[in-house]
Amino acid sequence: MIPWFVGSVVRREGRKFLEFSDKIDLSRIAGEGRTHIDRVSLYIHIPFCRTLCPFCCFNRYLYKEEQARSYFADLRRELDMYVGLGFKFNDVYFGGGTPTVLMDELDYFINYLRSKFEARRISLETTPRELTSETIGLLRQLGINRLSVGVQSFDDGLLKDMGRTLFKGADSIEKLRLAGGKFDTVNVDLMFNFPTQTLEQFKADVKRFKTLGTDQATFYPLMSSPHKMDALSRKFRVVDTSREKQFYDIILHELLDSGYKASTAWCFSRGDRMIDEYIVDYDDYIGIGAGAVSFLGGDFLVNSFSLEGYHKLISDGRLPIVRMRLLSNPEHRRYYMLTKFFGMKLDAAAFRRRFKADIHSKLRAELLFFKTAGITREKDGIISVARRGMYPVGTMMKEFFASLNTLREYCIESGI
Ligand SMILES: C[S@@+](CC[C@H](N)C(=O)[O-])C[C@H]1O[C@@H](n2cnc3c(N)ncnc32)[C@H](O)[C@@H]1O
Numbered sequence: 001m002i003p004w005f006v007g008s009v010v011r012r013e014g015r016k017f018l019e020f021s022d023k024i025d026l027s028r029i030a031g032e033g034r035t036h037i038d039r040v041s042l043y044i045h046i047p048f049c050r051t052l053c054p055f056c057c058f059n060r061y062l063y064k065e066e067q068a069r070s071y072f073a074d075l076r077r078e079l080d081m082y083v084g085l086g087f088k089f090n091d092v093y094f095g096g097g098t099p100t101v102l103m104d105e106l107d108y109f110i111n112y113l114r115s116k117f118e119a120r121r122i123s124l125e126t127t128p129r130e131l132t133s134e135t136i137g138l139l140r141q142l143g144i145n146r147l148s149v150g151v152q153s154f155d156d157g158l159l160k161d162m163g164r165t166l167f168k169g170a171d172s173i174e175k176l177r178l179a180g181g182k183f184d185t186v187n188v189d190l191m192f193n194f195p196t197q198t199l200e201q202f203k204a205d206v207k208r209f210k211t212l213g214t215d216q217a218t219f220y221p222l223m224s225s226p227h228k229m230d231a232l233s234r235k236f237r238v239v240d241t242s243r244e245k246q247f248y249d250i251i252l253h254e255l256l257d258s259g260y261k262a263s264t265a266w267c268f269s270r271g272d273r274m275i276d277e278y279i280v281d282y283d284d285y286i287g288i289g290a291g292a293v294s295f296l297g298g299d300f301l302v303n304s305f306s307l308e309g310y311h312k313l314i315s316d317g318r319l320p321i322v323r324m325r326l327l328s329n330p331e332h333r334r335y336y337m338l339t340k341f342f343g344m345k346l347d348a349a350a351f352r353r354r355f356k357a358d359i360h361s362k363l364r365a366e367l368l369f370f371k372t373a374g375i376t377r378e379k380d381g382i383i384s385v386a387r388r389g390m391y392p393v394g395t396m397m398k399e400f401f402a403s404l405n406t407l408r409e410y411c412i413e414s415g416i
């Protein structure tokens with residue numbers, strides 16, 4: 001009942017949240033009054049994949065070498081524009097798509113980026129299929145700190161249902177063993193609540209992760225996918241959530257009870273680790289690449305999703321932002337609360353620093369609701385998410401991502 005209620009509130013808020021405007025006011029990005037310019041993370045979207053998974057809800061395109069090379073050149077120009085505006089980034093996150101799809105370009109890009117600013121930590125996503133001893137060696141040389149591998153499941157039957165037929169569970173295990181210990185953190189992405197997935201299959205996946213000793217796992221509840229190019233992908237437009245909580249309870253039982261730490265409501269680590277939720281660790285972030293989203297001081301900025309649109313804007317020497325949404329102060333505070341709860345704790349002092357206000361006066365009704373519902377508890381100025389609050393908090397985040405997916409769908413359909 002509570003997850004349903006909070007989910008529907010976020011869905012309603014999320015719809016308002018994402019009423020984006022096509023009026024782009026670039027003076028808000030580096031205009032006077034921007035005080036947070038030194039504490040911004042950088043997300044870099046590489047939207048190419050060798051095959052397209054039918055369930056995938058991200059902005060991705062089938063890999064073509066020439067197009068990908070031109071895209072990397074555009075990314076460098078977009079990076080230059082932000083550096084020219086005075087941005088410096090500490091932590092850098094490569095996501096996709098598949099960032100390792102063209103290793104020589106990735107190599108060149110990371111060196112280029114390091115010549116512009118000191119990247120303290122770099123996180124990068126890939127698929128097991130891409131991982132060879134050679135790629136792992138190169139990624140180490142490039143100073144990648146966190147490597148995230150999209151395994152989805154170790155179960156061959158389920159992988160087949162997912163449309164990931166080219167790779168077997170045993171191959172993923174071999175690749176994870178190869179990468180283990182070579183980076184500060186190796187993460188594996190696993191999915192749950194897939195239509196044909198049984199609870200037993202999922203439990204076996206979680207147990208397999210534990211026996212492998214991999215540092216971290218991020219568990220994604222299946223989210224609806226906007227793509228509809230064939231019958232298989234159309235099947236993933238609506239998601240049945242009736243069993244979702246049962247899957248989630250397996251994660252809590254298998255991992256929290258065995259000493260793993262919840263880095264977010266979906267990410268479980270052995271000890272303190274880097275996570276790829278830059279929206280949790282950083283209040284402000286810049287996203288570059290096709291379909292990347294930025295958040296700066298209460299403003300959402302959305303890049304062109306289409307490769308052609310993105311290329312055209314960059315070629316014209318412009319930032320490729322096509323939509324903007326300026327949050328009101330209450331919306332900004334609620335967004336802040338949502339992202340911090342997803343990261344398991346909200347620090348009242350950090351809230352005061354950002355909003356120059358007391359959290360209990362500004363979010364009185366919300367905090368009372370979460371506390372009364374047993375979702376959060378407070379001690380010494382830290383409002384943390386209780387075990388029974390983790391599923392509702394994950395549901396809120398899922399609804400927020402679903403709102404972004406709606407925007408993505410609209411932009412993809414309109415060729416924006
Ligand atoms: C953008 S992908 C990048 C990883 C890599 N391309 C791969 O698939 O191995 C990051 C993760 O998002 C998750 N994901 C993709 N589509 C999803 C969906 N429709 N619902 C929930 N999670 C999804 C998968 O777990 C995937 O590993």
Ligand code: SF4
Pocket residue numbers: 048049051052053056057058060096097098127150
């Ligand atoms: S799940 Fe990963 S490999 Fe599959 S289409 Fe999405 S980004 Fe590409």
